[in-house]
Amino acid sequence: MSSRRAQHNQDLEQLLEICEQFFGHTSPATCREIDMLLRAHGIYGGPGWLIDMLAFARYRLQHPHLNDLDLGIPTDD
Numbered sequence: 001m002s003s004r005r006a007q008h009n010q011d012l013e014q015l016l017e018i019c020e021q022f023f024g025h026t027s028p029a030t031c032r033e034i035d036m037l038l039r040a041h042g043i044y045g046g047p048g049w050l051i052d053m054l055a056f057a058r059y060r061l062q063h064p065h066l067n068d069l070d071l072g073i074p075t076d077d
Contacts (some may be wrong), residue, residue, distance in 0.1 A: 031046075034050060
């Protein structure tokens with residue numbers, strides 16, 4: 001992986017973590033606003049769903065070898 005790509009992934013991981021932490025500690029009013037925004041986009045899982053998806057995306061970036069295993073692609077290891 002190129003150093004530029006590695007830096008991009010590291011920055012994205014950090015952004016996802018910051019968002020995950022922010023949305024995990026918002027006020028009830030902000031949670032309602034997030035829920036309304038998600039519902040406007042056809043997503044009915046609520047703020048908890050958004051937090052889970054942020055965490056899942058970050059995990060997949062941190063463990064790219066598991067992505068291949070999930071898809072049934074053999075690894076070179």
